[in-house]
Amino acid sequence: MNTIIQNILVFTSLALAIWFLLQKFGLFPKRKVATNKACGQDDCGCH
Amino acid sequence: MPKQINVALIGNPNTGKTSVFNALTGLNQKVGNYPGITVEKKEGICKLPRGVKAHIIDLPGTYSLNASSLDENLVIELLLNKKDKDFPDVAVVVSDVENLKRNLLLYTQIKDLEIPTILVINMSDRMEYKGIQLDIPYLEKELKTKIALISTRKKIGINGLKDLISNYKDLSITPCLNASEIDNTYFDKLRHAFPNQLLYKLWLVITQDVNFGTIDRNQVDAIDSFKTKSNADLKRLQQKETIKRYQFINNTLKKGQSIDLSTAKDLRIKLDRILTHKVWGYLIFFVILLTIFQAIYDWAQVPMELIDGAFASLSEWTKNIMPQGAFTDLIAEGIIPGLGGIVIFIPQIAFLFLFIAVLEESGYMSRVVFLMDRIMRRFGLSGKSVVPLISGTACAIPAIMATRNIESWKERLITILVTPFTTCSARLPVYLIIIELVIPEGRIFGLGYQPLTLMLLYLIGFGTAVCSAWILNKILKIKSKTFFVVEMPNYKLPLFKNVALTVLEKTKSFVFGAGKIILAISIVLWFLASYGPGENFNNAEAIVTTEYASSNLSQQDLQQKIASHKLEHSFIGITGRAIEPVIKPLGYDWKIGIAIVSSFAAREVFVGTLATIYSVEDDDVDTITNRMAKDTNRTTGGKLFTLASGISLLLFYAFAMQCMSTLAIVKRETNSWKWPILQLVIMSVFAYIVALIAYQFLK
Numbered sequence: 001m002n003t004i005i006q007n008i009l010v011f012t013s014l015a016l017a018i019w020f021l022l023q024k025f026g027l028f029p030k031r032k033v034a035t036n037k038a039c040g041q042d043d044c045g046c047h
Numbered sequence: 048m049p050k051q052i053n054v055a056l057i058g059n060p061n062t063g064k065t066s067v068f069n070a071l072t073g074l075n076q077k078v079g080n081y082p083g084i085t086v087e088k089k090e091g092i093c094k095l096p097r098g099v100k101a102h103i104i105d106l107p108g109t110y111s112l113n114a115s116s117l118d119e120n121l122v123i124e125l126l127l128n129k130k131d132k133d134f135p136d137v138a139v140v141v142s143d144v145e146n147l148k149r150n151l152l153l154y155t156q157i158k159d160l161e162i163p164t165i166l167v168i169n170m171s172d173r174m175e176y177k178g179i180q181l182d183i184p185y186l187e188k189e190l191k192t193k194i195a196l197i198s199t200r201k202k203i204g205i206n207g208l209k210d211l212i213s214n215y216k217d218l219s220i221t222p223c224l225n226a227s228e229i230d231n232t233y234f235d236k237l238r239h240a241f242p243n244q245l246l247y248k249l250w251l252v253i254t255q256d257v258n259f260g261t262i263d264r265n266q267v268d269a270i271d272s273f274k275t276k277s278n279a280d281l282k283r284l285q286q287k288e289t290i291k292r293y294q295f296i297n298n299t300l301k302k303g304q305s306i307d308l309s310t311a312k313d314l315r316i317k318l319d320r321i322l323t324h325k326v327w328g329y330l331i332f333f334v335i336l337l338t339i340f341q342a343i344y345d346w347a348q349v350p351m352e353l354i355d356g357a358f359a360s361l362s363e364w365t366k367n368i369m370p371q372g373a374f375t376d377l378i379a380e381g382i383i384p385g386l387g388g389i390v391i392f393i394p395q396i397a398f399l400f401l402f403i404a405v406l407e408e409s410g411y412m413s414r415v416v417f418l419m420d421r422i423m424r425r426f427g428l429s430g431k432s433v434v435p436l437i438s439g440t441a442c443a444i445p446a447i448m449a450t451r452n453i454e455s456w457k458e459r460l461i462t463i464l465v466t467p468f469t470t471c472s473a474r475l476p477v478y479l480i481i482i483e484l485v486i487p488e489g490r491i492f493g494l495g496y497q498p499l500t501l502m503l504l505y506l507i508g509f510g511t512a513v514c515s516a517w518i519l520n521k522i523l524k525i526k527s528k529t530f531f532v533v534e535m536p537n538y539k540l541p542l543f544k545n546v547a548l549t550v551l552e553k554t555k556s557f558v559f560g561a562g563k564i565i566l567a568i569s570i571v572l573w574f575l576a577s578y579g580p581g582e583n584f585n586n587a588e589a590i591v592t593t594e595y596a597s598s599n600l601s602q603q604d605l606q607q608k609i610a611s612h613k614l615e616h617s618f619i620g621i622t623g624r625a626i627e628p629v630i631k632p633l634g635y636d637w638k639i640g641i642a643i644v645s646s647f648a649a650r651e652v653f654v655g656t657l658a659t660i661y662s663v664e665d666d667d668v669d670t671i672t673n674r675m676a677k678d679t680n681r682t683t684g685g686k687l688f689t690l691a692s693g694i695s696l697l698l699f700y701a702f703a704m705q706c707m708s709t710l711a712i713v714k715r716e717t718n719s720w721k722w723p724i725l726q727l728v729i730m731s732v733f734a735y736i737v738a739l740i741a742y743q744f745l746k
Binding site (some may be wrong): 002003004005007009010013014016017018020022023025 | 218370371372373374375377563566567568570571574646707
């Protein structure tokens with residue numbers, strides 16, 4: 001029982017770690033928070 | 048009255064704006080970024096009389112509302128956009144008593160936006176020293192505001208400022224300058240085209256090309272009844288506006304301020320003569336650098352040993368207290384050593400940030416920029432590139448963002464391309480651990496070999512950046528011309544509170560920024576090191592026991608052999624051995640290879656990776672450094688970390704482009720994949736060749 005729980009925890013941690021790294025380095029794009037359209041709020045690239 | 052007042056702290060650089068922010072907010076502050084861009088956003092809460100709270104936002108330093116950089120643009124956009132959640136109920140313009148004339152230009156511009164504005168005159172403790180006298184009631188009348196004469200150093204006037212903020216509704220919003228005076232005919236047309244808008248706001252929209260509310264530059268241009276002027280004409284009008292403002296400021300200060308130079312006692316000129324001298328200046332800077340690196344080693348030794356020991360014990364304690372199993376091993380052998388590998392460097396990193404903060408606070412850093420400008424110009428760069436290169440010692444990402452201030456595209460591109468050579472704080476843990484392993488502890492003329500090596504690596508990084516800039520300047524055929532102006536602030540004793548907050552903030556962002564990545568990578572690496580395919584991994588115990596049946600190995604040695612065999616045939620071992628042929632000529636083994644590959648995410652991951660791999664391999668209660676020091680090279684049979692392999696590794700990290708985030712930011716700043724790919728290939732090949740030569744020469 002203990003072994004099963006420990007293995008579940010290991011694989012959950014692994015999945016979370018991989019998900020975090022993929023998101024961190026842009027493979028899963030983060031959901032964008034809507035902001036107002038003023039320049040500078042959502043870097044328009046005009047600078 | 049609202050229960051929370053929005054306050055914007057605005058001012059020229061070097062007016063003590065951050066000190067005012069710290070004095071008002073204390074520890075109730077947080078640092079973040081503006082959405083979508085890497086410009087620091089500092090916010091805090093200040094408790095005012097009668098239970099009112101003020102939300103204070105410390106805006107980036109700006110000389111005027113005529114923006115020339117991203118930082119300055121942010122200030123204008125906030126002040127123009129009433130819909131912004133941070134739009135101030137009251138603007139607090141911070142000025143320096145010694146540079147009042149220049150500082151008032153920004154004040155008069157903000158006042159003309161009809162935002163309630165308080166003028167803070169900081170550094171009042173220096174008035175007597177400088178022979179300055181101010182007629183505050185007269186200045187308040189002429190500038191149509193309330194003035195807080197304060198000294199953050201002596202903690203004078205802060206309560207008075209808080210009172211003024213809480214009574215901001217009593218402040219006049221009458222402008223200092225009638226905008227129409229800039230060009231009567233033009234502004235009349237503008238008034239007719241937009242009868243409900245504030246003229247000065249419209250003027251800023253036209254000249255700055257920024258948006259506010261529902262109006263932007265395109266809409267102004269689209270109105271048939273109003274034809275805007277050419278850019279050259281607008282520039283001329285902007286100059287006229289500045290002249291008019293200075294006429295107003297000069298007239299006000301003629302009566303409101305008196306400076307008696309006969310009573311002024313000034314050490315500044317004498318100090319500048321020495322500190323920016325073409326020989327003494329560099330010599331003094333060199334001695335300061337030596338002192339800093341020596342102190343980093345001497346002072347940090349004890350806390351580092353304590354942290355190292357504590358993590359080794361914590362790992363052992365976790366194993367003893369938790370039930371045996373894979374998850375316990377993950378925590379004890381993966382997560383704790385991985386995090387410990389980076390936490391151990393907090394004392395040294397904090398000391399480095401401490402020294403940098405003291406140099407900045409004292410006003411010396413601007414003199415360093417001036418000194419470096421002399422060198423940079425010989426290599427085809429102006430002093431504008433010095434600021435990104437120096438700030439690159441913290442992190443290349445904000446440093447590359449800081450190049451937005453450089454108008455010349457050629458110079459900006461060169462600075463972007465060479466900045467990753469300067470030694471960032473992420474390289475520091477890698478350097479420190481390798482230096483500890485391969486450089487002896489001896490001293491020469493009272494200076495340790497280890498701090499000298501560390502300083503040499505910083506100088507190599509800066510030297511390579513400058514030399515690469517010279518080469519790129521010759522290769523890139525883009526014509527451009529630029530100029531550089533740097534302000535030399537007064538020398539002052541650093542405020543303990545400011546220094547402490549800076550160190551705390553920077554160390555925190557270093558640890559938490561890298562910490563999350565290291566935690567995730569430690570978990571993945573532990574998994575790859577603890578699981579493997581095939582017979583060799585699954586039957587490791589039987590294979591090793593049979594192999595060493597005839598030798599008289601102790602139980603402990605046999606367990607060690609089994610752990611090593613398993614690691615070698617684990618997923619990570621197989622991957623490591625696949626890349627080993629490429630890195631073998633540099634004196635590295637597969638474990639270092641894996642650490643190099645994983646540290647592409649962030650350089651400091653190198654240390655965490657080695658900590659995790661060595662922890663999985665060796666169950667002893669020992670520090671990671673000791674485990675690494677004992678490791679042997681399978682090819683040579685000698686120690687893995689020797690002077691040759693260590694120097695090779697140090698040089699590899701000095702030159703290699705081991706940072707995914709930097710590449711992403713270069714792509715964004717150059718708007719092309721061409722430059723980051725070239726940067727990655729050239730830096731990696733160069734790093735490999737230098738590391739190869741170093742190892743082959745020293746082995």
